[in-house]
Amino acid sequence: MFPGPCALCHQPLEEAGALDVCSACWSELQPWSGPACARCGVPFASGRALDAAEPLCADCRLSEFQFDLARSFGLYRERLRQAIVHMKFRRRERWGMRLGGLLAETWRSNQEIFGAGRFLVVPVPLHRGRQRERGYNQAEALARGLIVALGGGKGALRLEAQCLKKIRDTRPQTGLSRAERWGNVRGAFAVSPSVQVTGLAVVLIDDVMTTGATLSACAAALKGAGSRSVVSLTLARATPQFPDLLVDEPALK
Numbered sequence: 001m002f003p004g005p006c007a008l009c010h011q012p013l014e015e016a017g018a019l020d021v022c023s024a025c026w027s028e029l030q031p032w033s034g035p036a037c038a039r040c041g042v043p044f045a046s047g048r049a050l051d052a053a054e055p056l057c058a059d060c061r062l063s064e065f066q067f068d069l070a071r072s073f074g075l076y077r078e079r080l081r082q083a084i085v086h087m088k089f090r091r092r093e094r095w096g097m098r099l100g101g102l103l104a105e106t107w108r109s110n111q112e113i114f115g116a117g118r119f120l121v122v123p124v125p126l127h128r129g130r131q132r133e134r135g136y137n138q139a140e141a142l143a144r145g146l147i148v149a150l151g152g153g154k155g156a157l158r159l160e161a162q163c164l165k166k167i168r169d170t171r172p173q174t175g176l177s178r179a180e181r182w183g184n185v186r187g188a189f190a191v192s193p194s195v196q197v198t199g200l201a202v203v204l205i206d207d208v209m210t211t212g213a214t215l216s217a218c219a220a221a222l223k224g225a226g227s228r229s230v231v232s233l234t235l236a237r238a239t240p241q242f243p244d245l246l247v248d249e250p251a252l253k
Ligand SMILES: [Zn+2]
Pocket: 006, 007, 008, 009, 010, 011, 021, 022, 023, 024, 025, 026
């Protein structure tokens, strides 16, 4: 069997691997290492906000978010964005698992957040109809990939894929204004009564964080059910700080 072309750059692959991506493209998936908000992790385009002891973005100064902290692996652009779109629209569960391994890098480089304690790992759910259409939930695949890459987390991580339910379908967030995005997902999620979250620390997993409205609505449900803390961990961050990130994909969510 001859390997096909790389799914991202379409150059012929040297050898058949588990994933149809060349090593050059894979190595382009790099973490954001510049200045960022201390709370929600949004990257700052300039270092101007870094004079403060704890640099916070405007949203966090207004304390808009229901989660306590958020971190993302990289920026939603270039190869990382291409890889995420590929994972979602080509029904590539294996891609989700492999990309979830990148979350482990973010995990390890944020020891002050993730280093101690036990976590419930909770993927942001899709509405049932949407999941049927796509064949799988990419956030769950990312969560599984994270746990595998951390070697199972030595028992400190427990995946609860059915913890959150999407209790009503929402319009795709893509194409909505900022205010519409917040209104669209408010109250759209609930904690399943069969899952105990009281007093537990939760890591909420999704592929892309844009305004943070979806993650915040999920965190509100978890906090309402008694979670002690909620940290959002996403693969990529789309932000107006980097205008090239704001070109919308069709029906991304
Ligand atoms: Zn390639």
